[in-house]
Amino acid sequence: MSGVGGFFYGDMFRELLAAGLVVAYAGYCWHKFRQSRQARQPMPPAGAAPVSADANQVWVIYASQSGQAEDIARQTAASLATPRCQTHVCRIDEGWQEKIVGARCVLFIASTYGEGGAPDHAARFVREYLGGEKIIPALRGVRFGVLALGDSSYQSFCAFGRQIDAWLQASGAVREFPRIDVDRLEGKALRNWQKQLTVLGLEARAEISLVQPQYAEWEFEKRECLNPGSPGSPICLVVLRLAGGGTHTWQAGDLVDVLIPEGDGHPRAYSIANLPGEGRIELIVRRHVREDGTLGLASGWLTERALPGDRLSLRIRNNPGFHMQQDLSKPLILIGSGAGIAGLRAHLQARARMLAEAGEKAPQRDAWLFFGERSGRHDHLCQLEIEAWKRSGVLSRVNIAFSRDDPVTPYVQHSLLAQGKEVCDWIAAGAQILICGNARKMAVGVDEALRNLLGAEQVDSLCEAGRIRRDVF
Numbered sequence: 001m002s003g004v005g006g007f008f009y010g011d012m013f014r015e016l017l018a019a020g021l022v023v024a025y026a027g028y029c030w031h032k033f034r035q036s037r038q039a040r041q042p043m044p045p046a047g048a049a050p051v052s053a054d055a056n057q058v059w060v061i062y063a064s065q066s067g068q069a070e071d072i073a074r075q076t077a078a079s080l081a082t083p084r085c086q087t088h089v090c091r092i093d094e095g096w097q098e099k100i101v102g103a104r105c106v107l108f109i110a111s112t113y114g115e116g117g118a119p120d121h122a123a124r125f126v127r128e129y130l131g132g133e134k135i136i137p138a139l140r141g142v143r144f145g146v147l148a149l150g151d152s153s154y155q156s157f158c159a160f161g162r163q164i165d166a167w168l169q170a171s172g173a174v175r176e177f178p179r180i181d182v183d184r185l186e187g188k189a190l191r192n193w194q195k196q197l198t199v200l201g202l203e204a205r206a207e208i209s210l211v212q213p214q215y216a217e218w219e220f221e222k223r224e225c226l227n228p229g230s231p232g233s234p235i236c237l238v239v240l241r242l243a244g245g246g247t248h249t250w251q252a253g254d255l256v257d258v259l260i261p262e263g264d265g266h267p268r269a270y271s272i273a274n275l276p277g278e279g280r281i282e283l284i285v286r287r288h289v290r291e292d293g294t295l296g297l298a299s300g301w302l303t304e305r306a307l308p309g310d311r312l313s314l315r316i317r318n319n320p321g322f323h324m325q326q327d328l329s330k331p332l333i334l335i336g337s338g339a340g341i342a343g344l345r346a347h348l349q350a351r352a353r354m355l356a357e358a359g360e361k362a363p364q365r366d367a368w369l370f371f372g373e374r375s376g377r378h379d380h381l382c383q384l385e386i387e388a389w390k391r392s393g394v395l396s397r398v399n400i401a402f403s404r405d406d407p408v409t410p411y412v413q414h415s416l417l418a419q420g421k422e423v424c425d426w427i428a429a430g431a432q433i434l435i436c437g438n439a440r441k442m443a444v445g446v447d448e449a450l451r452n453l454l455g456a457e458q459v460d461s462l463c464e465a466g467r468i469r470r471d472v473f
């Protein structure tokens with residue numbers, strides 16, 4: 001019996017043992033499975049917002065004036081090859097604040113503009129979040145990375161990217177790697193950005209690079225002084241011709257970067273002052289005199305030293321932040337000062353061409369130029385052209401503020417305020433505003449005047465909608 005019983009109990013014991021082992025093994029497997037899932041999912045840090053079902057969402061948010069940060073944002077999103085990961089690209093003013101709840105991570109790519117400021121479309125974001133009280137609860141605990149675009153020749157290098165970085169940390173978001181500052185789009189920093197994305201558990205499949213427009217050889221053809229006898233610096237219309245023929249294209253609002261012979265290797269930007277055709281580019285250049293009395297390198301060469309036939313390297317740069325809306329039925333307000341007439345001139349030429357093409361069918365055609373310079377006697381830049389545009393109806397109104405002649409409305413911002421009621425009517429009728437010229441004084445004064453007339457809320461909305469566009473320097 002004991003034998004049978006021993007056999008019986010022995011069998012039962014083995015079966016129980018086997019069952020126990022199976023259960024223990026299943027438990028072990030379940031534990032390992034959960035561990036490996038957790039390893040693949042971002043661990044919310046202490047104090048993190050609860051991670052929702054959206055934990056595979058990656059948000060790439062950009063702020064860009066001339067399109068480079070946007071380009072990198074799109075490439076970053078396209079390059080991500082992380083399984084089950086969904087990427088969204090969003091402009092900083094486009095309402096991502098509620099959508100990022102529980103996101104896997106948020107990537108910010110932001111360029112700096114003006115004097116350490118933000119791109120125009122980020123004006124509301126700056127006012128409400130960076131300068132104001134508003135907070136974004138969904139940022140708490142979210143992992144983030146910041147790529148700041150800038151140019152170290154400016155005093156406030158990458159200032160806007162830095163501000164965003166500091167604000168994200170203050171909002172309780174979790175920085176996984178130090179902010180990456182990119183000086184003039186250097187490839188090394190972009191490769192580092194891509195490398196760091198792995199820290200966020202993201203894998204990149206394609207390399208992020210920017211297709212830089214190629215420099216071509218151009219020839220200095222001639223110059224004409226636009227302000228003879230002016231007590232200020234000479235401002236010259238400079239004509240350049242493509243060396244060896246060929247064609248290049250651009251649209252009003254675009255820029256060139258020039259490298260002059262025997263320069264310091266750093267390109268200088270100039271606003272293109274004409275439309276493509278006949279292989280020539282026209283610039284309007286103010287001769288820059290440095291504090292020590294020496295001439296600026298590029299402007300000195302273009303306005304004084306260059307001789308016909310001298311060669312320079314030049315590339316044309318797309319500048320969507322200063323393109324015109326192509327709708328003739330909407331009024332247009334152009335505002336500028338000094339060499340800023342360059343960008344406005346290209347837009348007026350484009351408008352003249354559009355009107356000529358539309359012929360009799362051209363709808364409403366209101367365009368209003370506000371321009372500022374020193375004296376009517378010497379500084380009436382492009383006077384003949386402006387008068388011709390006025391006669392032909394390309395311009396319906398012109399207000400020129402000569403600061404030395406008119407103590408009541410010395411600057412463009414004063415003209416704007418003096419005509420405030422009508423300016424508001426034009427904006428209510430859908431006008432776009434294009435601003436070109438001095439960043440420090442003119443652009444700041446014009447911004448204040450517009451905020452005064454329209455209120456901050458409306459100015460921010462117009463910037464976001466591309467109805468206020470600027471090329472200021």
Ligand SMILES: Cc1cc2nc3c(=O)[nH]c(=O)nc-3n(C[C@H](O)[C@H](O)[C@H](O)COP(=O)(O)OP(=O)(O)OC[C@H]3O[C@@H](n4cnc5c(N)ncnc54)[C@H](O)[C@@H]3O)c2cc1C
Pocket residue numbers: 255268269270271272284285286287288289290291295296297298299300339340342343471472473
């Ligand atoms: C988007 C954009 C559009 C622009 N459009 C126009 C335009 O249409 N027309 C126009 O006239 N300008 C325009 N500019 C300005 C233009 O790019 C140049 O900045 C300007 O012409 C001065 O350049 P420069 O080489 O003559 O002077 P620089 O030689 O660069 O000198 C300028 C300043 O740099 C410093 N500096 C540089 N090198 C030295 C040195 N060796 N010693 C001492 N100080 C030095 C000094 O502070 C000096 O005052 C634009 C700028 C931008 C960003």
Ligand SMILES: Cc1cc2nc3c(=O)[nH]c(=O)nc-3n(C[C@H](O)[C@H](O)[C@H](O)COP(=O)(O)O)c2cc1C
Pocket residue numbers: 063064065066067068069070111112113114115116117119149150151152154155156157158159184185472473
């Ligand atoms: C008018 C102007 C002002 C600028 N101001 C700054 C600045 O203050 N600080 C800085 O680091 N970079 C400055 N930059 C450099 C830009 O941030 C840099 O060129 C960037 O790559 C532009 O990116 P975007 O095309 O996305 O606007 C300025 C560029 C321009 C044209």
